[in-house]
Amino acid sequence: MNKKINKIAVLTSGGDSPGMNAAIRAVVRNAAYTGLTCDGVYRGFQGLIENEFVELGPRDVKNTINRGGTFLKSARSKDFMDKDGRLKAYKNLKARHIDALVVIGGDGTFTGASVFSKEFDMPIIGIPGTIDNDINGTDYTIGYDTALNTVVEAIDKIRDTASSHDRLFLIEVMGRDAGDIALNSGIGAGAEEILIPEENLGIDRLIESLEKSRKTGKSSSIVVVSEGDQIGKNITNVAESIQENLPDYEVKVTVLGHIQRGGSPSCFDRVLASRLGVGAVDALLEGKSNIMVGIEHKKIVHVPFETAINIKKILDIDLIRVADIVSS
Numbered sequence: 001m002n003k004k005i006n007k008i009a010v011l012t013s014g015g016d017s018p019g020m021n022a023a024i025r026a027v028v029r030n031a032a033y034t035g036l037t038c039d040g041v042y043r044g045f046q047g048l049i050e051n052e053f054v055e056l057g058p059r060d061v062k063n064t065i066n067r068g069g070t071f072l073k074s075a076r077s078k079d080f081m082d083k084d085g086r087l088k089a090y091k092n093l094k095a096r097h098i099d100a101l102v103v104i105g106g107d108g109t110f111t112g113a114s115v116f117s118k119e120f121d122m123p124i125i126g127i128p129g130t131i132d133n134d135i136n137g138t139d140y141t142i143g144y145d146t147a148l149n150t151v152v153e154a155i156d157k158i159r160d161t162a163s164s165h166d167r168l169f170l171i172e173v174m175g176r177d178a179g180d181i182a183l184n185s186g187i188g189a190g191a192e193e194i195l196i197p198e199e200n201l202g203i204d205r206l207i208e209s210l211e212k213s214r215k216t217g218k219s220s221s222i223v224v225v226s227e228g229d230q231i232g233k234n235i236t237n238v239a240e241s242i243q244e245n246l247p248d249y250e251v252k253v254t255v256l257g258h259i260q261r262g263g264s265p266s267c268f269d270r271v272l273a274s275r276l277g278v279g280a281v282d283a284l285l286e287g288k289s290n291i292m293v294g295i296e297h298k299k300i301v302h303v304p305f306e307t308a309i310n311i312k313k314i315l316d317i318d319l320i321r322v323a324d325i326v327s328s
């Protein structure tokens with residue numbers, strides 16, 4: 001028999017992502033809709049430890065659906081990695097009579113949530129919020145679509161100047177260990193080459209391919225490089241190898257950086273966040289715990305944290321084929 005849930009708390013953790021506010025809003029409003037009370041926790045797991053709670057009702061989340069970042073703020077909490085820190089967090093939750101938790105974040109957040117939930121018998125539901133789209137069991141994570149649009153807009157601008165000066169640009173995009181942002185933005189922005197961590201074909205093939213492109217009449221080129229790419233030590237190192245081997249090219253490097261994490265969420269991310277936020281409270285009321293609410297084939301799914309974290313999400317191989325064909 002599941003314990004009755006009267007009060008929940010919601011937090012955002014790990015790297016922020018556009019649409020996290022929309023997810024908080026949906027959690028808060030579904031809590032009120034179903035007769036629960038809801039606290040927000042500032043600064044993710046660190047706020048749990050440092051007792052930074054705020055009561056949130058439906059009107060407290062007005063005008064947030066359109067805002068990037070997270071108004072609850074986020075953190076990468078070292079203290080939560082220790083049992084002492086987690087014990088403090090548990091005591092603070094109990095002192096506020098909180099029966100269950102909704103965490104919005106990435107794989108690290110779900111790992112922490114899973115450890116905590118087992119240690120202290122606290123029901124927890126995860127909502128995938130990360131620009132990386134690196135979580136198994138959900139087709140999309142909140143913020144990924146917005147980040148892709150930001151990247152494509154930036155690359156379009158770089159292409160203008162690349163083409164005016166007949167230059168080769170290497171553009172680094174985020175994604176830690178996952179190539180989703182690089183592969184999809186690369187196709188969307190018409191990149192000549194896309195370097196991702198999941199596929200290392202080596203520097204020689206890259207140089208050969210760029211040389212061939214120039215011979216077939218391409219005067220400028222865009223190469224999208226995922227930050228987790230393994231070809232060189234880093235993007236500058238890859239640029240130097242290309243420059244040495246292809247002296248006729250003028251090679252430039254742009255690192256897009258944290259611009260990719262900001263901005264107003266796309267409509268896709270707002271709707272996704274709203275569905276997952278509502279779904280998280282529904283799941284708690286159904287007695288679920290230790291799961292992520294995700295989306296697969298347009299339907300809400302419940303995925304055990306273990307499956308979401310420990311099984312590497314498979315990259316769509318056909319996208320690599322498409323990228324090769326459309327860049328030829």
Ligand SMILES: Nc1ncnc2c1ncn2[C@@H]1O[C@H](COP(=O)(O)OP(=O)(O)OP(=O)(O)O)[C@@H](O)[C@H]1O
Pocket residue numbers: 013014015016045075076077078080081082105106107108109110111112113115129130131132176
């Ligand atoms: N093994 C663990 N035990 C306890 N807490 C953990 C563990 N792993 C991660 N966490 C907690 O989760 C937080 C968020 O994890 P992390 O920094 O990896 O970001 P994330 O949720 O994966 O998001 P993103 O990858 O989008 O930045 C960590 O800072 C830490 O507080």
Ligand SMILES: O=P(O)(O)OC[C@H]1O[C@](O)(CO)[C@@H](O)[C@@H]1O
Pocket residue numbers: 014015016130131132174175176227261
């Ligand atoms: O902002 P930070 O802490 O430097 O983290 C950067 C990392 O976070 C992410 O943006 C995911 O949130 C990764 O793509 C990137 O590797």
Ligand SMILES: [Mg+2]
Pocket residue numbers: 014106107108130132
């Ligand atoms: Mg992560």
